[in-house]
Amino acid sequence: MSFQGKHVWITGASTGIGRALAKKLDADGALVSVSARSEEKLQTLESEGQNIRAFPLDVTDQETVNATIDMVAAQAPIDYVVLGAGAWTIMDSDQMEIGPIRTGMEVNYFGTINAVHKLIPMMKERHAGHISIIASVAGYRGLPRSVAYSPTKAALINLAEILKVELEPHNIGVSIINPGFVDTPLTQDNPFPMPGIITPEQAADAIYKALAKGKFEISFPFGFTLLMKVLRVAPNWLYLFVMRRIKASI
Numbered sequence: 001m002s003f004q005g006k007h008v009w010i011t012g013a014s015t016g017i018g019r020a021l022a023k024k025l026d027a028d029g030a031l032v033s034v035s036a037r038s039e040e041k042l043q044t045l046e047s048e049g050q051n052i053r054a055f056p057l058d059v060t061d062q063e064t065v066n067a068t069i070d071m072v073a074a075q076a077p078i079d080y081v082v083l084g085a086g087a088w089t090i091m092d093s094d095q096m097e098i099g100p101i102r103t104g105m106e107v108n109y110f111g112t113i114n115a116v117h118k119l120i121p122m123m124k125e126r127h128a129g130h131i132s133i134i135a136s137v138a139g140y141r142g143l144p145r146s147v148a149y150s151p152t153k154a155a156l157i158n159l160a161e162i163l164k165v166e167l168e169p170h171n172i173g174v175s176i177i178n179p180g181f182v183d184t185p186l187t188q189d190n191p192f193p194m195p196g197i198i199t200p201e202q203a204a205d206a207i208y209k210a211l212a213k214g215k216f217e218i219s220f221p222f223g224f225t226l227l228m229k230v231l232r233v234a235p236n237w238l239y240l241f242v243m244r245r246i247k248a249s250i
């Protein structure tokens with residue numbers, strides 16, 4: 001399948017995975033609407049593409065999200081949405097700060113909710129559309145030093161499972177994207193090893209292929225995410241044993 005002629009809206013597109021995906025879809029002939037807070041970066045992206053349009057927004061502002069989606073849809077009906085705006089702050093439970101924890105939930109979870117709340121009725125009316133949410137393998141189970149992140153991604157995976165089943169009768173597709181480590185501004189200051197880390201372009205390729213195939217879960221890279229999937233279904237005693245070792249090493 002090609003995305004030629006399709007209209008895709010991507011949030012979190014000013015840098016990293018979202019930016020690389022916008023470029024990939026643009027090269028494939030899609031109309032790509034891109035959003036994030038950094039207006040300048042979005043305009044640069046627009047100027048580099050054939051058919052990329054910038055729509056700056058803060059996903060935590062519900063009114064702006066509503067108005068932006070109206071503007072994006074006014075160009076052409078939205079066929080695919082990739083909700084990737086995300087915030088990550090490294091945090092241990094013994095150094096808890098409510099501010100970044102709240103920001104994590106506001107951007108990652110409520111930012112997604114703001115968008116799907118507006119999009120679902122629009123897509124239902126058209127009896128068409130696809131919503132793809134970027135979560136993380138960090139949402140499979142609780143990870144050390146991820147108090148401000150892992151729970152937000154668990155919530156998104158749970159949300160996508162609900163939406164998948166409930167929106168199917170309306171011919172609306174839903175997918176969940178669970179990356180391992182990707183080399184982006186989000187991870188650049190991580191002080192721990194990141195096994196299997198890939199480039200944003202490799203991540204974009206994997207998302208592109210899996211979206212085209214209509215897969216529910218899109219996870220990559222294969223080796224690292226397989227390990228995380230095994231840990232996801234491991235018994236608690238084994239999972240906690242592995243996590244204690246990881247906690248001691250990072």
Ligand SMILES: NC(=O)c1ccc[n+]([C@@H]2O[C@H](COP(=O)([O-])OP(=O)(O)OC[C@H]3O[C@@H](n4cnc5c(N)ncnc54)[C@H](OP(=O)(O)O)[C@@H]3O)[C@@H](O)[C@H]2O)c1
Nearest residue numbers: 012014015016017036037038058059085086181182184186
């Ligand atoms: N990199 C990884 O290893 C990794 C692994 C698993 C999952 N993920 C997820 O993948 C997604 C993309 O992350 P990335 O790695 O590509 O990192 P990134 O380059 O830092 O991208 C994050 C994007 O979110 C946007 N953003 C942040 N807060 C926002 C807000 N309030 N409103 C609108 N946009 C906002 C940022 O743009 P502005 O600052 O311009 O707003 C940026 O475009 C995130 O959801 C992240 O959690 C990443």
